[in-house]
Amino acid sequence: MADALLGPAEIRELAARLGVAPTKKLGQNFVHDPNTVRRIVAAAGLTGDDVVLEVGPGLGSLTLGLLGAAAHVHAVEIDPALAAALPVTVAERADVAKLTVHPADALRVTADLFTPAPTMLVANLPYNVAVPVVLHLLATLPTLRGGLVMVQKEVADRLVAGPGSKVYGVPSVKLAWYADARAAGRVPPAVFWPVPNVDSGLVAFACHEPVADVPRTVVFQVIDAAFAQRRKTLRAALAGWAGGADRAEHLLVAAGISPQARGEALTVTQFAALAAAAIAEGYGGKLTPSGSRREEAGS
Structure with missing residues (x-):
């Protein structure tokens, strides 16, 4: 897997070749550190049978790591240029037959879009839509057994907070309806391009049935x-x-x-x-x- 992953030089060269400039509107910050990708994949606890849903694959850094650990990867990408380029990038470095790219908005996808059905959500989520995306996918995809998402550290803290915490709120309780969540580490700004002005955090979660038989x-x-x-x-x-x-x-x-x-x-x-x-x-x-x-x- 090590040789397949993208480093800083490959990321910038690929972006230049595609004419891609990261946009704040889409919350694009691309991971360019292979060790961070390996860390995320390891922390996700994937099995060889897992079908991974990745949201916002961007230039493919995390995608390549996931393909080395899972049976299949569904990549949902809202940017048409990036969605079109991803299979080409993967074909040069990994088994592209294990990848399905969906040019779509993750907030609008439904379960029937994905075959085989996803079992894990693993993604570097755009900061501006992280919570709505996670909640939408948990509500929409009953086949998910869990996941690991990288979000803004402040958002990560809210997602894993318990009752009584100052940051416990709507995201904390709604995620708890679907899953048990825990903090899985901090990610520094330097591993992204462009460099964000905030730290990121990893949130791991394991899905469970609703806590009560109530709508x-x-x-x-x-x-x-x-x-x-x-x-x-x-x-x-x-x-x-x-x-x-x-x-x-x-x-x-x-x-x-x-x-x-x-x-x-x-x-x-x-x-x-x-x-x-x-x-x-x-x-x-x-x-x-x-x-x-x-x-x-x-x-």
């Missing part, structure tokens, strides 16, 4: 409402969602939660219990019949 859409409504006014008690923060502060208090008590608590103190299981209490009493806005990971992707 995800309702649970996520409660989460959004609770953190929209995170300085307020849940009695006040959930008043708009529940139809009044008194109703919010009633539902909180029914779910075994103090009305004076704040959203940052609740686990995803407690949010699910609150959603269940709302459904039992006919509150809670737009209800859907299923809490399965297989239901249509939402927020």
Whole structure:
């Protein structure tokens, strides 16, 4: 694998040949350090049977590493020029038959696009869409068993935060609905081109079934409402969602939660219990019949 990976010289030469200039709009920062690629692939814990979904492959640095460790790689690339060039780059260095390139927006892909079905998400995600992409793919692809994503360090901290943390919030709870997440290391700016002005972090996660048999859409409504006014008690923060502060208090008590608590103190299981209490009493806005990971992707 070592000889196949792209270094700084190869990255710049390839970009020049393609006439590619990284754009801030697409959040493009290309990894040009082979050791970082090896580290990511190792941390992902792939097996030879895994089918990897990579979002934003760019010039192919991580793609080449993944191809050496997995049975197949689906690469979703929104930039048409990069999507067209990736198979050519791979064909010069690895088994291109193991690669499928999808010129698409990762926020709009659906499960039927991918054959064989992905089992792992491994990606250097554009900073500006990292959280929506992860949540969309987890909602859309029930075959995922886990993954490893590289995101802005600040985002990584939010994704793995637990109740009571200052950075615990909507991303933390929604990811916990789908998976157990943990921090898997820091990545310095110097391994990217262009060099970002922030550190990156690796987030590893292992998928599990929903924490309760409650529609995800309702649970996520409660989460959004609770953190929209995170300085307020849940009695006040959930008043708009529940139809009044008194109703919010009633539902909180029914779910075994103090009305004076704040959203940052609740686990995803407690949010699910609150959603269940709302459904039992006919509150809670737009209800859907299923809490399965297989239901249509939402927020």
